[in-house]
Amino acid sequence: MDNEELTSYFDEQLFLPDLEATSKDELLKEIVNQFVNVKYLKNSDIVLEMLKKREVLGSTGIGKGIAIPHGRTTSASDIMIAFGKSKDGIEYDSIDGKPVNLIFMIIAPPQDENNMYLPILGKMVEILNKSKNRNKLMSAETFDAFIDVISKG
Amino acid sequence: MAKKNELELLVALQDLDMMIEEISEVKRLGFSAEREEELTNAREELASKISKPLLYSYEKLKIRYKRAIVPVKEDNTCLGCFVKLPTSMSSIGRTDTSVIYCESCGRILYWLF
Numbered sequence: 001m002d003n004e005e006l007t008s009y010f011d012e013q014l015f016l017p018d019l020e021a022t023s024k025d026e027l028l029k030e031i032v033n034q035f036v037n038v039k040y041l042k043n044s045d046i047v048l049e050m051l052k053k054r055e056v057l058g059s060t061g062i063g064k065g066i067a068i069p070h071g072r073t074t075s076a077s078d079i080m081i082a083f084g085k086s087k088d089g090i091e092y093d094s095i096d097g098k099p100v101n102l103i104f105m106i107i108a109p110p111q112d113e114n115n116m117y118l119p120i121l122g123k124m125v126e127i128l129n130k131s132k133n134r135n136k137l138m139s140a141e142t143f144d145a146f147i148d149v150i151s152k153g
Numbered sequence: 154m155a156k157k158n159e160l161e162l163l164v165a166l167q168d169l170d171m172m173i174e175e176i177s178e179v180k181r182l183g184f185s186a187e188r189e190e191e192l193t194n195a196r197e198e199l200a201s202k203i204s205k206p207l208l209y210s211y212e213k214l215k216i217r218y219k220r221a222i223v224p225v226k227e228d229n230t231c232l233g234c235f236v237k238l239p240t241s242m243s244s245i246g247r248t249d250t251s252v253i254y255c256e257s258c259g260r261i262l263y264w265l266f
Contacts, residue, residue: 042265046161050168057172057192058185068184072171074164074263077224077232095185109232110171110220118175122182 001119003127003151009120010150012143013038014082019103024092028052028069031082031105040107046075047107061094066128070106070121079108079117081124083146085138102128102137127153158250162203163211164263167222169196170215207252214260222261234258 014034021027028051035041050071054060061067082105089099104124108117127133133153140146157165173192180186200208214221223233229243230236236257238246246253246264253262 043161046164046168049165050172053169053192053195054172056188056195057176058187060184062184071168072175073168074222074224075168075265077226077265109224110167110222111232118178118182121179121184125182125184 001116001123003123003153006120006123006127006153007147007151009079009081009116010083010143010147011038011040011080014040014080015143015146016082016084017141017146019084019086019090021086021090022088024055024090025052027067027084027086027090027092027100027103028105031069031084031103034082035080035105035107040078040080041075043075047073051105055093059093059095061092061096061100062125062128063094063096063098064128064131064134065089065098065101066134067092067094067100067103068106068121068124068128069103070108072108072110072117074110076107076109079106079112079120081106081120102134104128159203159207160250160252160261160263162199163207163222163252163261166196166199166203166211167215167220169199171220211261218258218260220260222263223255225262225264225266227266231255231258231260231262233260238262 021030032044036044050073051069054071060069084103092100136149176186211221229238234257
Protein backbone atom coordinates (compact mmCIF):
# COMPACT_ATOMS: atom_id res chain seq x y z
CA MET A 1 0.00 0.00 0.00
CA ASP A 2 1.33 3.45 -0.83
CA ASN A 3 0.72 6.65 1.09
CA GLU A 4 -1.58 8.17 -1.53
CA GLU A 5 -3.85 5.14 -1.35
CA LEU A 6 -3.90 5.40 2.43
CA THR A 7 -5.18 8.99 2.27
CA SER A 8 -8.39 7.77 0.57
CA TYR A 9 -9.47 6.12 3.85
CA PHE A 10 -9.62 9.47 5.69
CA ASP A 11 -12.56 11.84 5.69
CA GLU A 12 -12.67 15.45 6.79
CA GLN A 13 -15.78 14.66 8.85
CA LEU A 14 -13.66 12.27 10.91
CA PHE A 15 -10.86 14.80 11.48
CA LEU A 16 -10.95 15.95 15.12
CA PRO A 17 -8.02 18.29 15.75
CA ASP A 18 -9.14 19.35 19.21
CA LEU A 19 -10.49 16.45 21.26
CA GLU A 20 -12.38 17.28 24.44
CA ALA A 21 -11.85 13.89 26.13
CA THR A 22 -9.69 13.71 29.23
CA SER A 23 -9.69 9.93 29.77
CA LYS A 24 -9.28 6.83 27.63
CA ASP A 25 -12.97 5.88 27.90
CA GLU A 26 -14.08 9.39 26.98
CA LEU A 27 -11.65 9.43 24.09
CA LEU A 28 -12.96 6.20 22.56
CA LYS A 29 -16.54 7.40 23.05
CA GLU A 30 -15.91 10.83 21.53
CA ILE A 31 -14.42 9.40 18.35
CA VAL A 32 -16.99 6.60 17.98
CA ASN A 33 -19.77 9.15 18.45
CA GLN A 34 -18.34 11.14 15.58
CA PHE A 35 -18.56 8.04 13.36
CA VAL A 36 -22.23 7.80 14.35
CA ASN A 37 -22.88 11.55 13.89
CA VAL A 38 -21.65 11.45 10.31
CA LYS A 39 -23.64 8.24 9.74
CA TYR A 40 -20.71 5.91 9.13
CA LEU A 41 -21.88 3.76 12.04
CA LYS A 42 -25.31 3.02 13.43
CA ASN A 43 -24.63 1.37 16.77
CA SER A 44 -22.02 3.07 18.95
CA ASP A 45 -22.43 0.62 21.86
CA ILE A 46 -21.38 -2.43 19.85
CA VAL A 47 -18.34 -0.66 18.39
CA LEU A 48 -17.31 0.76 21.76
CA GLU A 49 -17.57 -2.69 23.29
CA MET A 50 -15.38 -4.13 20.55
CA LEU A 51 -12.76 -1.40 21.04
CA LYS A 52 -12.75 -1.87 24.81
CA LYS A 53 -12.32 -5.64 24.38
CA ARG A 54 -9.35 -4.88 22.12
CA GLU A 55 -7.82 -2.84 24.94
CA VAL A 56 -8.29 -5.82 27.27
CA LEU A 57 -6.14 -7.85 24.90
CA GLY A 58 -3.39 -5.23 25.12
CA SER A 59 -3.20 -1.46 24.91
CA THR A 60 -3.29 0.10 21.45
CA GLY A 61 -1.24 2.97 22.88
CA ILE A 62 1.97 2.15 21.00
CA GLY A 63 4.13 4.75 22.75
CA LYS A 64 5.56 8.15 21.79
CA GLY A 65 2.16 9.78 22.24
CA ILE A 66 0.39 7.59 19.69
CA ALA A 67 -2.71 5.39 20.02
CA ILE A 68 -4.25 3.34 17.22
CA PRO A 69 -7.47 1.82 18.57
CA HIS A 70 -8.67 -0.60 15.92
CA GLY A 71 -10.83 -3.58 15.10
CA ARG A 72 -13.25 -5.25 12.78
CA THR A 73 -16.92 -4.93 13.54
CA THR A 74 -20.08 -6.31 11.98
CA SER A 75 -21.48 -2.79 12.47
CA ALA A 76 -19.35 -1.39 9.65
CA SER A 77 -19.53 -1.87 5.91
CA ASP A 78 -16.33 -0.07 4.89
CA ILE A 79 -12.91 0.67 6.33
CA MET A 80 -12.82 4.09 7.96
CA ILE A 81 -10.11 5.96 9.82
CA ALA A 82 -10.72 8.83 12.21
CA PHE A 83 -7.98 11.12 13.45
CA GLY A 84 -8.09 12.90 16.78
CA LYS A 85 -5.58 15.16 18.50
CA SER A 86 -5.25 16.17 22.11
CA LYS A 87 -2.77 18.96 22.82
CA ASP A 88 -2.70 18.21 26.55
CA GLY A 89 -2.45 14.45 26.13
CA ILE A 90 -4.73 11.73 27.51
CA GLU A 91 -3.75 8.90 29.87
CA TYR A 92 -4.15 5.74 27.81
CA ASP A 93 -2.25 2.94 29.56
CA SER A 94 0.26 3.07 26.68
CA ILE A 95 3.21 0.70 26.49
CA ASP A 96 5.60 3.50 27.50
CA GLY A 97 3.24 4.81 30.20
CA LYS A 98 2.99 8.22 28.54
CA PRO A 99 -0.22 10.06 27.61
CA VAL A 100 -1.35 10.07 23.97
CA ASN A 101 -1.73 13.12 21.74
CA LEU A 102 -2.31 11.61 18.29
CA ILE A 103 -5.09 9.06 17.93
CA PHE A 104 -5.98 7.11 14.82
CA MET A 105 -9.12 5.00 15.14
CA ILE A 106 -9.40 2.32 12.45
CA ILE A 107 -12.75 0.57 12.03
CA ALA A 108 -13.06 -2.27 9.53
CA PRO A 109 -15.96 -4.42 8.32
CA PRO A 110 -16.07 -8.22 8.78
CA GLN A 111 -14.59 -8.69 5.34
CA ASP A 112 -13.14 -5.99 3.13
CA GLU A 113 -12.88 -6.38 -0.60
CA ASN A 114 -9.11 -6.35 -1.03
CA ASN A 115 -8.19 -7.29 2.52
CA MET A 116 -6.78 -3.85 3.19
CA TYR A 117 -7.35 -3.66 6.93
CA LEU A 118 -4.07 -5.19 8.12
CA PRO A 119 -1.93 -3.44 5.46
CA ILE A 120 -3.53 -0.12 6.53
CA LEU A 121 -2.73 -0.87 10.16
CA GLY A 122 0.86 -1.70 9.21
CA LYS A 123 1.23 1.44 7.11
CA MET A 124 -0.04 3.64 9.92
CA VAL A 125 2.53 2.14 12.31
CA GLU A 126 5.27 2.73 9.73
CA ILE A 127 4.32 6.40 9.24
CA LEU A 128 3.94 7.08 12.95
CA ASN A 129 7.27 5.50 13.82
CA LYS A 130 9.00 8.50 12.22
CA SER A 131 9.43 11.38 14.64
CA LYS A 132 9.28 14.01 11.86
CA ASN A 133 5.79 12.76 10.94
CA ARG A 134 4.62 12.84 14.55
CA ASN A 135 5.89 16.40 14.91
CA LYS A 136 4.19 17.52 11.70
CA LEU A 137 0.92 15.86 12.70
CA MET A 138 1.01 17.66 16.05
CA SER A 139 1.14 20.97 14.24
CA ALA A 140 -1.35 20.12 11.45
CA GLU A 141 -4.40 22.27 12.15
CA THR A 142 -6.39 21.63 8.98
CA PHE A 143 -7.49 18.47 7.20
CA ASP A 144 -5.46 19.42 4.12
CA ALA A 145 -2.30 19.89 6.18
CA PHE A 146 -2.96 16.57 7.86
CA ILE A 147 -3.45 14.73 4.54
CA ASP A 148 -0.26 16.33 3.25
CA VAL A 149 1.71 14.74 6.11
CA ILE A 150 0.12 11.32 5.54
CA SER A 151 0.66 11.41 1.78
CA LYS A 152 4.36 12.28 2.16
CA GLY A 153 4.80 10.09 5.26
CA MET B 154 -25.42 0.22 28.17
CA ALA B 155 -28.87 -1.27 27.50
CA LYS B 156 -29.37 -5.04 27.68
CA LYS B 157 -28.54 -6.60 24.32
CA ASN B 158 -30.99 -8.58 22.24
CA GLU B 159 -29.89 -11.90 20.72
CA LEU B 160 -28.88 -10.32 17.43
CA GLU B 161 -26.64 -7.79 19.20
CA LEU B 162 -25.14 -10.59 21.29
CA LEU B 163 -24.33 -12.49 18.09
CA VAL B 164 -22.79 -9.39 16.52
CA ALA B 165 -20.62 -8.85 19.62
CA LEU B 166 -19.63 -12.52 19.47
CA GLN B 167 -18.58 -12.27 15.84
CA ASP B 168 -16.62 -9.07 16.58
CA LEU B 169 -14.76 -10.96 19.31
CA ASP B 170 -14.15 -13.97 17.07
CA MET B 171 -12.65 -11.73 14.39
CA MET B 172 -10.38 -10.11 16.95
CA ILE B 173 -9.18 -13.46 18.29
CA GLU B 174 -8.61 -14.73 14.75
CA GLU B 175 -6.27 -11.83 13.90
CA ILE B 176 -4.22 -11.72 17.10
CA SER B 177 -1.04 -13.10 15.54
CA GLU B 178 -1.16 -10.64 12.59
CA VAL B 179 -1.75 -7.70 14.91
CA LYS B 180 1.17 -8.81 17.11
CA ARG B 181 3.38 -9.10 14.05
CA LEU B 182 2.67 -5.42 13.33
CA GLY B 183 4.07 -4.56 16.76
CA PHE B 184 0.88 -4.14 18.76
CA SER B 185 0.50 -5.36 22.30
CA ALA B 186 -1.85 -8.36 22.37
CA GLU B 187 -0.73 -10.42 25.33
CA ARG B 188 -3.95 -11.13 27.19
CA GLU B 189 -5.51 -13.57 24.76
CA GLU B 190 -6.86 -15.72 27.57
CA GLU B 191 -8.98 -12.85 28.90
CA LEU B 192 -10.48 -12.47 25.46
CA THR B 193 -11.29 -16.16 25.10
CA ASN B 194 -12.88 -16.08 28.57
CA ALA B 195 -14.98 -13.09 27.51
CA ARG B 196 -15.97 -15.01 24.38
CA GLU B 197 -17.13 -17.98 26.46
CA GLU B 198 -19.13 -15.74 28.76
CA LEU B 199 -20.80 -14.00 25.83
CA ALA B 200 -21.57 -17.29 24.07
CA SER B 201 -23.24 -18.61 27.24
CA LYS B 202 -25.83 -15.81 26.97
CA ILE B 203 -26.96 -16.92 23.51
CA SER B 204 -29.55 -19.66 23.11
CA LYS B 205 -28.03 -23.02 22.13
CA PRO B 206 -29.85 -23.44 18.77
CA LEU B 207 -28.86 -19.93 17.68
CA LEU B 208 -25.27 -20.43 18.77
CA TYR B 209 -25.18 -23.72 16.88
CA SER B 210 -26.51 -22.00 13.78
CA TYR B 211 -23.86 -19.25 14.14
CA GLU B 212 -21.04 -21.78 14.53
CA LYS B 213 -22.22 -23.78 11.51
CA LEU B 214 -22.38 -20.65 9.34
CA LYS B 215 -18.96 -19.61 10.60
CA ILE B 216 -17.45 -22.91 9.47
CA ARG B 217 -19.11 -22.63 6.10
CA TYR B 218 -18.50 -18.96 5.35
CA LYS B 219 -15.91 -17.76 7.91
CA ARG B 220 -18.26 -14.84 8.68
CA ALA B 221 -21.70 -15.92 9.85
CA ILE B 222 -23.20 -12.43 10.07
CA VAL B 223 -23.01 -9.89 7.29
CA PRO B 224 -23.93 -6.20 7.27
CA VAL B 225 -26.68 -4.89 5.01
CA LYS B 226 -26.29 -1.37 3.59
CA GLU B 227 -28.85 1.08 2.19
CA ASP B 228 -28.92 -0.71 -1.16
CA ASN B 229 -30.50 -3.73 0.60
CA THR B 230 -27.87 -6.13 -0.62
CA CYS B 231 -26.57 -9.04 1.43
CA LEU B 232 -22.83 -8.29 1.67
CA GLY B 233 -22.18 -12.03 1.84
CA CYS B 234 -23.66 -13.19 -1.47
CA PHE B 235 -24.48 -9.76 -2.97
CA VAL B 236 -28.06 -10.75 -3.72
CA LYS B 237 -30.64 -7.98 -3.42
CA LEU B 238 -32.96 -8.63 -0.48
CA PRO B 239 -36.75 -8.37 -0.80
CA THR B 240 -38.11 -4.98 0.29
CA SER B 241 -40.46 -6.68 2.77
CA MET B 242 -37.50 -8.37 4.45
CA SER B 243 -35.60 -5.10 4.69
CA SER B 244 -38.42 -3.22 6.34
CA ILE B 245 -38.63 -5.95 9.00
CA GLY B 246 -34.84 -6.19 9.35
CA ARG B 247 -34.39 -2.47 9.86
CA THR B 248 -36.74 -2.30 12.79
CA ASP B 249 -37.03 -5.81 14.18
CA THR B 250 -34.43 -7.19 16.57
CA SER B 251 -35.03 -10.82 15.64
CA VAL B 252 -32.49 -12.90 13.75
CA ILE B 253 -33.11 -12.93 9.99
CA TYR B 254 -31.28 -15.14 7.52
CA CYS B 255 -30.50 -14.30 3.90
CA GLU B 256 -32.86 -16.35 1.73
CA SER B 257 -30.12 -16.82 -0.81
CA CYS B 258 -26.97 -17.78 1.16
CA GLY B 259 -28.35 -18.41 4.64
CA ARG B 260 -26.06 -15.97 6.44
CA ILE B 261 -27.43 -13.90 9.33
CA LEU B 262 -28.22 -10.35 8.29
CA TYR B 263 -27.44 -7.19 10.27
CA TRP B 264 -28.98 -3.95 8.98
CA LEU B 265 -26.74 -0.92 9.30
CA PHE B 266 -29.33 1.77 8.56
